[in-house]
Amino acid sequence: MTLFNAAEYLVDRQDGGRTAVVTAGRTLTYAELAAEVRAVAAGLRARGVRPEERVLMCMVDGIELYTAILGAMYAGAIAVPCSTMLTGPELRKLVLDSRARMVLGSRMYAPAVTTAVEDAPDVTEVIFDDEWDLIGQGSLDSPYPTWPDSPALWLYTSGTTGEPKAAMHSHQDIRVVAETYGQQVLGVRPDDRCLSVAKLFFAYGLGNSMFFPLSVGAAAVLQPSRPTGDLIARLTADAHVTLLFGTPSFWGPVLASQLPSDSFSTVRQGISAGEALPPRMYHGMLDRFGVEVLDGIGSTELLHIFLSNRPGEVRPASSGVPVPGYEIALRDEHGSLITEPGVSGELYVKGESAATGYWCRTSASRRVFLGDWTRTGDTYVRNDDGTYSSLGRTGDMLKAGGIWVTPSEVENRLLEHPAVAEVAVVGVPDEDGLDRAVACVVGTPGEKVDEDELIQWCRDGLASFKRPRRVIEMTDLPRTATGKVRRNVLREIAGQVGSSR
CATH class of the missing domain: 3.40.50.12780 (ANL, N-terminal domain)
Known part of the structure; x- marks a missing residue:
């Protein structure tokens, strides 16, 4: 051989x-x-x-x-x-x-x-x-x-x-x-x-x-x-x-x-x-x-x-x-x-x-x-x-209003905003058990993360059903040893905050 x-x-x-x-x-x-x-x-x-x-x-x-x-x-x-x-x-x-x-x-x-x-x-x-x-x-x-x-x-x-x-x-x-x-x-x-x-x-x-x-x-x-x-x-x-x-x-x-x-x-x-x-x-x-x-x-x-x-x-x-x-x-x-x-x-x-x-x-x-x-x-x-x-x-795919939403599409829209340095979008069930998109955002140094502004930013660039219902500001995103976002951890954090105001 x-x-x-x-x-x-x-x-x-x-x-x-x-x-x-x-x-x-x-x-x-x-x-x-x-x-x-x-x-x-x-x-x-x-x-x-x-x-x-x-x-x-x-x-x-x-x-x-x-x-x-x-x-x-x-x-x-x-x-x-x-x-x-x-x-x-x-x-x-x-x-x-x-x-x-x-x-x-x-x-x-x-x-x-x-x-x-x-x-x-x-x-x-x-x-x-x-x-x-x-x-x-x-x-x-x-x-x-x-x-x-x-x-x-x-x-x-x-x-x-x-x-x-x-x-x-x-x-x-x-x-x-x-x-x-x-x-x-x-x-x-x-x-x-x-x-x-x-x-x-x-x-x-x-x-x-x-x-x-x-x-x-x-x-x-x-x-x-x-x-x-x-x-x-x-x-x-x-x-x-x-x-x-x-x-x-x-x-x-x-x-x-x-x-x-x-x-x-x-x-x-x-x-x-x-x-x-x-x-x-x-x-x-x-x-x-x-x-x-x-x-x-x-x-x-x-x-x-x-x-x-x-x-x-x-x-x-x-x-x-x-x-x-x-x-x-x-x-x-x-x-x-x-x-x-x-x-x-x-x-x-x-x-x-x-x-x-x-x-x-x-x-x-x-x-x-x-x-x-x-x-x-x-x-x-x-x-x-x-x-x-x-x-x-x-x-990681989620449904909003019965329609599939790709997290990366919402993330890319948010990353176009100057106040967003990093973001991960996860699905969190509401009181009826339906998925709602929640955006976990790390802000750009010197910029203010405004929840209403970022939600509107998504409304302006995406179909309305794709917009996040909540924006949570974070100092950093939890990651695995290989650098991938730990979305399971973010779902737990977002679930404690809630998917709607």
Whole structure:
């Protein structure tokens, strides 16, 4: 059988003298990165980590996490990077579920890690990043002889509506996303420097900061801190970043900031995912900073973006067209194929990067992974020009007066108002149990959020039944670890306020 190891593919094929990873404290060439990856792989093997065993990581973005992910795969083990936003009890669920024997952590997360591994029956060793010399014991001269289908990476979904699930990805999945979206859509090249707002424990961030740059000999710029506009602008200038990966929750505050118009002058392309990019943000980034932002949709289950706009061919308010190598289908509630444009349906995708399933979640796997197709749970519509536009999660649609209302349509209207920086529209039942649209709004700094004015603004631009019945001002919107709005939390908050005055 053909052998293929994703870590070898990413690290060993490049010019050893080229810069591979840039951090505030250290910069590694490809030769130095390869040496550290082999040392970590050897250290894991010396500590009894066997092929296909899980190595769980709760670490900040830095050289240690970077080499831990690659080193685990190089040794034939399975890398399981976990969200650093989890509490100890939340992380413990992942430790127990994964049955990891080895846990790697950053010292700053020691309280959560310690709680997570307490009395965990399978954990035999915990190593923190300030003890990293314990990892490196010699060098593993060659990668473990994995196959393309060998397991390489588990990524836990956020679990906002249920228990977290580990999407299981093979070594070949990494090459697929690098050579389709990374190279054929973004055109990643050796002189690029990639900076991602999303961290390495996200599927989105892992592709942005590892799979894409390393696959062509480019450089990844890592930063462990909360990605504020000022910080990312400063790092972009200092590191000469050319590809900047963000989310709507990042682009919105950037546009509301006082950053000068040349803050992102080195960026040749902006990229957005996580949620649909409002047209206001696309036009704002282009007009004010000269950065074209490509909106797309991906998922943990598909490892990265499978539907995307193209450079120079952006249709605002759309997710673009299928990435090469992927097929898209829309189906109605009965599973029947929708062929005509303008009719909404659930989005299905077919591509070689699909996970093999969820670890120990048979019923969930059977609902989502349907032969060659993966069911996304997103509602989409195909436009006349062949692009696809998001209408939100399938369960987020609401009825007002017996007529279906798409939250994103109301949200986009509200985002056109200068007083609105961020917004999420949810349905809240009234005293008769009928849905009423409620808008949860984060105001633009220096602007006043006036409920009556915003409701009238929607009346003026939309059919009257689509207007929100209430506007609730908030300091920020609750989000998942992947940056998606937690609409279930907003429904609870809005329900306490009420759907009518």
